Amino acid sequence: MRKPDGKIVLLGDTNVGKTSLLHRYMERRFPDTVSTVGGAFYLKQWRSYNISIWDTAGREQFHGLGSLYCRGAAAVILTYDVSHPQSLLELEDRFLGLTDTASTDCLFAVVGNKMDLVEEGAAEGREEDGPGPGTAGSGRSPKVPKLVQPEDAVALYRKILKYKMLDEKAVPAAEQMCFETSAKTGYNVDLLFETLFDMVVPLILRQRAQGPPQTVDISSRKTPRQTRSGCCA
Ligand SMILES: Nc1nc2c(ncn2[C@@H]2O[C@H](COP(=O)(O)OP(=O)(O)OP(=O)(O)O)[C@@H](O)[C@H]2O)c(=O)[nH]1
Numbered sequence: 321m322r323k324p325d326g327k328i329v330l331l332g333d334t335n336v337g338k339t340s341l342l343h344r345y346m347e348r349r350f351p352d353t354v355s356t357v358g359g360a361f362y363l364k365q366w367r368s369y370n371i372s373i374w375d376t377a378g379r380e381q382f383h384g385l386g387s388l389y390c391r392g393a394a395a396v397i398l399t400y401d402v403s404h405p406q407s408l409l410e411l412e413d414r415f416l417g418l419t420d421t422a423s424t425d426c427l428f429a430v431v432g433n434k435m436d437l438v439e440e441g442a443a444e445g446r447e448e449d450g451p452g453p454g455t456a457g458s459g460r461s462p463k464v465p466k467l468v469q470p471e472d473a474v475a476l477y478r479k480i481l482k483y484k485m486l487d488e489k490a491v492p493a494a495e496q497m498c499f500e501t502s503a504k505t506g507y508n509v510d511l512l513f514e515t516l517f518d519m520v521v522p523l524i525l526r527q528r529a530q531g532p533p534q535t536v537d538i539s540s541r542k543t544p545r546q547t548r549s550g551c552c553a
């Protein structure tokens with residue numbers, strides 16, 4: 321298998337729909353899902369580049385793995401559920417810190433999923449393959465109030481930039497990086513992934529131009545003298 325050229329990671333609380341979004345994009349389906357254990361990835365060829373997309377487990381017990389998956393990531397998709405405000409708060413409290421291991425010029429997308437569930441006309445798009453089985457996904461679910469607004473996602477995006485000490489003018493605008501999606505209907509799912517792929521490609525090219533990461537040749541270093549106590553001098 322060819323080494324991926326770039327990596328995108330999905331993060332967010334359990335049940336927000338990370339696995340479903342990835343299935344919808346890669347397999348064009350909305351299958352029944354089980355809560356993810358650990359993580360899994362898909363490889364997507366985008367133009368001449370291989371991009372790995374990592375699905376992570378949102379459950380607390382797997383939290384420690386998040387920063388491992390984020391290592392060197394070119395983009396992170398922070399996912400919440402538009403009918404569940406706590407899932408947006410969790411992104412800041414529990415998940416943002418995991419991205420410290422991502423690439424220094426990592427891009428961030430903030431994604432509100434399950435738009436089909438909320439009382440708003442926007443996500444009433446055609447279902448690509450009809451309703452599939454599953455709890456929240458089966459049949460026509462009764463609408464619930466939309467409890468997280470796009471402005472809340474934009475506010476989180478600004479907090480991310482502050483946390484990362486990034487200049488707002490040097491990164492994509494919040495409006496470009498905050499999405500509302502439905503894995504069930506497919507609403508905005510292609511837009512989300514393909515916008516990110518296009519943004520990640522220049523990053524890959526930049527990394528290639530800079531060459532491989534600087535390494536230290538430890539074989540050429542002198543062995544430190546040992547002191548009597550056995551410590552290194
Ligand atoms: N109505 C609706 N249900 C969704 C949507 N996306 C996911 N679901 C449902 O929400 C539940 C959780 O979806 P998953 O994709 O497994 O959630 P997850 O974020 O991967 O959860 P973890 O793996 O535990 O972190 C499932 O019952 C899905 O069918 C959506 O866009 N609309």
Ligand SMILES: [Mg+2]
Pocket residue numbers: 338339340354355356375376377378
């Ligand atoms: Mg999952």
